[in-house]
Amino acid sequence: MNRPFEIKNRKITVFRKLIMMLCMVGLALLAGSCKIYSFSSAKLSEDLKTITIQNFVMNTAGGPANLTLTFTEKLKEYYQRNSNLKLKPVDGDLYLEGSIVGYELTPVGATASDKAAQNRLTIRVEVRFVNTKNEDESFEKEFSFYQDFSQEQTLTQVESALVPKILDQLVLNIFNDTAAQW
Structure with a gap:
């Protein structure tokens, strides 16, 4: 009797893992495609004040x-x-x-x-x-x-x-x- 429950439980676990992997891949792709540019200050000649x-x-x-x-x-x-x-x-x-x-x-x-x-x-x-x-x-x-x-x-x-x-x-x-x- 426990057999069907175990199979069902494994399917849910596999499904959850699959969803988590897809989410992680999606986030990785999203993060990889986003370019964050930071510009803190200009590099100016020392004599420019x-x-x-x-x-x-x-x-x-x-x-x-x-x-x-x-x-x-x-x-x-x-x-x-x-x-x-x-x-x-x-x-x-x-x-x-x-x-x-x-x-x-x-x-x-x-x-x-x-x-x-x-x-x-x-x-x-x-x-x-x-x-x-x-x-x-x-x-x-x-x-x-x-x-x-x-x-x-x-x-x-x-x-x-x-x-x-x-x-x-x-x-x-x-x-x-x-x-x-x-």
């Missing part, structure tokens, strides 16, 4: 009223957190200034009925960077980044979620081109 970041200006129509202030503050905060540079109001070893030159909404991905499947919000920033210790690293360059959103939504509905993401990526791209020595 300070940075001056001027308030960016708005040279385009559209966008939230506080866009330039938000962007400038994000830049300052990122440099302070991710480098050993001290923020200085004037005459920094590094100098950043610029303007927001584009805040554009464009349709992307047409559907069969010639309607946009998605809309794209793009922000473009023109940056002037000066390295007073090494003029060869100075540049003027335009950075841009975008986020897409469903045609079912209006810009007003998604703007407060999309703009911070776009600005964060722009800040990261500017930082990488100015302070991160890859």
Whole structure:
């Protein structure tokens, strides 16, 4: 009589082990496919101690009223957190200034009925960077980044979620081109 119970118990045990192995394999695959990047600080020349970041200006129509202030503050905060540079109001070893030159909404991905499947919000920033210790690293360059959103939504509905993401990526791209020595 105990025989069927033992067989049933073994089947459950085997089934549990199989489930646990599948879960472990799944977790291992998931962990292996996730790439975690850590960037603690920039490796800057020893003679670079300070940075001056001027308030960016708005040279385009559209966008939230506080866009330039938000962007400038994000830049300052990122440099302070991710480098050993001290923020200085004037005459920094590094100098950043610029303007927001584009805040554009464009349709992307047409559907069969010639309607946009998605809309794209793009922000473009023109940056002037000066390295007073090494003029060869100075540049003027335009950075841009975008986020897409469903045609079912209006810009007003998604703007407060999309703009911070776009600005964060722009800040990261500017930082990488100015302070991160890859």
